[in-house]
Amino acid sequence: EVQLVQSGTEVKKPGESLKISCKGSGYIFTSYWIGWVRQMPGKGLEWIGIIYPTDSDTRYSPSFQGQVTISADKSISTAYLQWSSLKASDTAIYYCARRQAGSRLDYWGQGTLVTVSS
Amino acid sequence: QSALTQPASVSGSPGQSITISCTGTSSDVGGYKYVSWYQQHPAKAPKLMIYDVSNRPSGVSNRFSGSKSGDTASLTISGLQAEDEADYYCNSYTSSNTLGVFGTGTKVTVL
Numbered sequence: 596e597v598q599l600v601q602s603g604t605e606v607k608k609p610g611e612s613l614k615i616s617c618k619g620s621g622y623i624f625t626s627y628w629i630g631w632v633r634q635m636p637g638k639g640l641e642w643i644g645i646i647y648p649t650d651s652d653t654r655y656s657p658s659f660q661g662q663v664t665i666s667a668d669k670s671i672s673t674a675y676l677q678w679s680s681l682k683a684s685d686t687a688i689y690y691c692a693r694r695q696a697g698s699r700l701d702y703w704g705q706g707t708l709v710t711v712s713s
Numbered sequence: 714q715s716a717l718t719q720p721a722s723v724s725g726s727p728g729q730s731i732t733i734s735c736t737g738t739s740s741d742v743g744g745y746k747y748v749s750w751y752q753q754h755p756a757k758a759p760k761l762m763i764y765d766v767s768n769r770p771s772g773v774s775n776r777f778s779g780s781k782s783g784d785t786a787s788l789t790i791s792g793l794q795a796e797d798e799a800d801y802y803c804n805s806y807t808s809s810n811t812l813g814v815f816g817t818g819t820k821v822t823v824l
Contacts (some may be wrong), residue, residue, distance in 0.1 A: 630812070632759075639716070639818040640751070640759065640802050645811070654811045657714075690758055697747030697765055698806040698813030703758040 597621040599629075599691055599704035606710045607681050614677035615707045617691030624672035625649040628694040631665060631676050634706075635687045645694055646674055681711045714809045717742065717816035719802075724822040730791040733819045735803035736784060741814055743784035747806035750779060750788045754799045762801075763788060790821070798823045 602616040617629065631643040644655040648667040655665070667674045674691055689707045692700035718736040725731040735742065735750075742748055748766045751759035761770050763779035766786060776791045786805070790797050803816035 632815075640804075640815045642810075642812040642815065656810065656812055692759075695764070697745070697749070698804060699747070699749040699761060699764040700751070700759070700804070701761050701764070701770065703760070706758050 597693065597702045599693065599702055601689075601691060601704040601707045604708045604710075606712070608713055609682055609711055610680050611711075612677070612679050613681055613709065614675050615689060615709065617674045617676075617704050619672045619674070619693070622693070625669050629667065629674040630692050630694040630700055631663075631674075632690045632692060632700070633659075633687045634690065640690075643676065643689075648672075648674065681709075683711050683713075685709060686711050714807060714814050717803055717805060717814055719816040719819045721817070722820045722822065724824055725790075725793045726824045727793055727795065729793050730789060731793060731821065733788045733790075733801055733803075733821070735786040735788070735805075735816045737786075737805055737807075737814070738784055740809055741805040741807035742781065742786050742803075744808060745806045746781070747813075748779065748781060748786040749804045750777075751802045751804065752797075752799045753802065759802065793823055795823050797821060 628645045630645045633641045642656045643659045646653045646665045648669045692703040750763040753759040766781045767779040807814045
């Protein structure tokens with residue numbers, strides 16, 4: 596069974612750093628891109644970026660370029676999304692998902708709620 | 714890259730059929746057969762319902778169907794049921810970037 600399991604809820608202060616994770620199982624982790632998607636409170640889905648775990652080839656949405664860093668450790672089948680300096684506007688649920696050809700996301704993690712507040 | 718345009722809300726009575734539209738441009742919806750649809754219940758992760766315009770993943774009810782005409786894709790839910798009440802998002806491959814572009818989302822209400 597394909598599963599993506601994300602790390603738990605985070606509560607941070609503005610300016611702090613954060614790294615959240617997404618662990619894949621039930622499939623060959625290095626054979627598929629992993630995508631990250633943001634959902635701000637009461638809002639829709641937004642692409643953040645994607646990573647190919649085999650070689651860590653990474654692509655970012657222009658809106659997120661320079662704001663976050665996506666990485667992966669293929670030895671433990673885990674992808675990461677990190678911030679060096681959080682802002683209140685980063686408050687959102689962040690989802691990882693397995694990306695297939697044609698941009699479809701066929702399996703999703705349960706989401707990680709990140710709250711940034713002073 | 715602007716989000717694809719979806720109606721904010723669509724409603725129907727149990728047993729009826731409803732259709733949700735997803736309008737883009739020739740650079741995304743109109744240019745590729747790579748439109749997917751996602752269902753999201755409150756406080757849950759999205760779930761893939763349709764991919765490549767009209768294909769259903771294993772386990773998805775055949776009450777859900779997808780189509781495309783020009784720059785507009787559509788998701789039809791037939792035999793509407795209470796459990797179909799959720800938010801729905803389209804996504805399309807786009808020539809503007811290598812990620813894709815989501816729709817604005819549609820809230821489906823079962824009356």
